[in-house]
Amino acid sequence: MQKILEYSFKYSERCNMCGSDSQYHKVLGRRLNRSQGKKPKGKIGISTTIVKCPECNLIYSNPLPIPKNIEDHYGIPPESYWKEEYFQLSDSYFQLEINKLKTLMKIETGNKSLDIGAGIGKSMTALERAGFNSYGIEPSEPFYNRAIERMGIKKDKIKLASAENAEFPVNYFDFITFSAVLEHLYDPSAAIEKAMGWLKPNGILHIEVPSSRWLINRIVNFYYGITGTDFVANLSPMHRPFHLYEFGLESFYKNSEKNKFEVASFEYFVCSTHLNKSFDFILKPYMEKTKTGMQLTVWLRKK
Numbered sequence: 495m496q497k498i499l500e501y502s503f504k505y506s507e508r509c510n511m512c513g514s515d516s517q518y519h520k521v522l523g524r525r526l527n528r529s530q531g532k533k534p535k536g537k538i539g540i541s542t543t544i545v546k547c548p549e550c551n552l553i554y555s556n557p558l559p560i561p562k563n564i565e566d567h568y569g570i571p572p573e574s575y576w577k578e579e580y581f582q583l584s585d586s587y588f589q590l591e592i593n594k595l596k597t598l599m600k601i602e603t604g605n606k607s608l609d610i611g612a613g614i615g616k617s618m619t620a621l622e623r624a625g626f627n628s629y630g631i632e633p634s635e636p637f638y639n640r641a642i643e644r645m646g647i648k649k650d651k652i653k654l655a656s657a658e659n660a661e662f663p664v665n666y667f668d669f670i671t672f673s674a675v676l677e678h679l680y681d682p683s684a685a686i687e688k689a690m691g692w693l694k695p696n697g698i699l700h701i702e703v704p705s706s707r708w709l710i711n712r713i714v715n716f717y718y719g720i721t722g723t724d725f726v727a728n729l730s731p732m733h734r735p736f737h738l739y740e741f742g743l744e745s746f747y748k749n750s751e752k753n754k755f756e757v758a759s760f761e762y763f764v765c766s767t768h769l770n771k772s773f774d775f776i777l778k779p780y781m782e783k784t785k786t787g788m789q790l791t792v793w794l795r796k797k
C-alpha cells in the first residue's frame with residue numbers, strides 16, 4: 495500500500511462548472527484513497543464522498559482533499575515514464591487532434607499555440623510541424639527538464655508553471671490545448687477562464703477530460719451496490735492518478751455562459767475498458783454506440 499498522505503478537506507458550496515448549489519447534489523457513494531478491488535469494505539483507508547451535480551453531470555469529490563504538500567501528488571513521476579520509447583515521437587502523434595482542428599480553424603503562418611501540461615513537449619513539436627509557433631507550460635520539473643534536454647524544446651518556448659500560476663498577454667494564442675489536466679485541478683472553471691483570456695476571439699480551446707458517463711464505472715458501481723457496499727469507482731482523489739473531477743458535456747455547455755465560449759464540437763472516446771480484455775468485443779462497440787466511453791473531448795470557441 496502507498497504511504498498515507500496528509501490532507502486538509504475543503505467543502506464546495508457550488509458546482510465548479512455550473513455554479514448550482516451543492517446541497518442538492520446527489521451522493522453517489524464513498525471513495526477510498528487506494529485501489530478498492532472487489533471488496534472495498536474490507537480495506538483500510540480514508541474515504542471521501544463522491545457526488546454528482548444534477549444540472550451538468552459533473553462528478554466530483556466533496557469535500558475536496560487538498561494534499562498538505564502538492565509534491566506528494568505530482569513531484570516525482572514513476573521511473574517507468576523514462577523508458578527509451580517514451581521519448582520517441584511518431585508521425586501520428588497528436589495528428590487526429592490536428593486534423594480535427596483543421597475542420598474548425600485555418601492554420602496560418604504566425605498562429606500561436608499553447609499546450610497546458612506540455613509534458614516532455616511531444617504535442618508542442620507536432621503543433622510546430624503543423625505550422626504553429628508553439629508554446630507550452632509544464633508544472634513538473636522532471637518533465638520540463640527532459641522536454642529541453644531530450645526533446646530539443648527551446649527554453650524560451652516552455653515555462654515551468656501550472657495553469658494556475660502562468661502568465662501570458664490577453665488575446666495572444668490562436669489555439670490552446672488542455673489534455674489530461676483539468677481533472678487534476680481544484681478549480682477547473684478558473685483554469686478555463688484563464689485560458690479563454692489568453693485566447694484570441696474565435697480561437698479554439700481543446701480539452702480532454704474523463705467522462706462522467708463512463709460505462710465501466712457504472713458497471714462497477716452496480717456491482718458494489720448489489721454486494722451491499724456504498725463505495726463507488728469514480729475518481730481517485732487521494733491516489734494515482736489523482737482525478738478530482740469527471741465531466742459531462744453539459745458541464746461545458748453550462749460553463750460557456752460564465753466563461754463566454756461556444757461548444758464548437760465534441761467527441762467521446764472509448765479508450766480502454768479496464769476490464770478483462772475478453773469482454774472488449776461486446777463492451778467497446780456498446781460504449782461507442784451509447785457514448786459511454788472513458789474520455790470526453792470538447793472543442794470550445796471563444797466568443
Ligand SMILES: [Zn+2]
Pocket residue numbers: 509510511512513514547548549550551552745
Ligand atoms: Zn454543475
